[in-house]
Amino acid sequence: MTWATQLPTLFRDSSFDAQIDRLFDEAVRAVSRWRSAWEPDCNVYEDANNFYVQLALPGMEPNQIDVQVEHDLLCIKGERKSEPSGDVTWYTHEFTSGPFSCSFRLPSYVEHSKSTATYKQGVLTITFPKYEDMKPRRIMIEAQ
Secondary structure (H helix, E strand, O other), rough: OOOHHHHEEEEEEEEHHHHHHHHHHHHHHHHHHOOOOOOOOEEEEOOOOEEEEEEEEOOHHHHHHHEEEEEEEEEEEEEEOOOOOOOOOOOOOOOOOOOEEEEEEOOOOEOHHHHHEEOOEEEEEEEEEEHHHHHHOOOOOOOO
């Protein structure tokens, strides 16, 4: 099994409530094109020193985004305001607006208390440093 196919089960919140919420949202969207909630595109990756979660949130301000970590669960919520309405004729309207919420289960080898978040050019990046003893280290071989 590749890392990409493991990602949803490893890091997405898989609680029963979250699964029911996603199932309901997908069913409503499939039937009616109504969108009350959406999930931003995301990247999850790591290097030798850090673990990263990135979300594409163009058109939002940092004060519209709430990031919280409780135990090993990262929760990101916010709301993108809708486009102008009223006396407007839409020919296509594909920018998703409204509230969003997504959760990621974090690996046990990251330090939650030292996490940082940056928002640049519409991309939110949350960085979690790895515990020092969990980082890869080189073991020197002694010749005898």
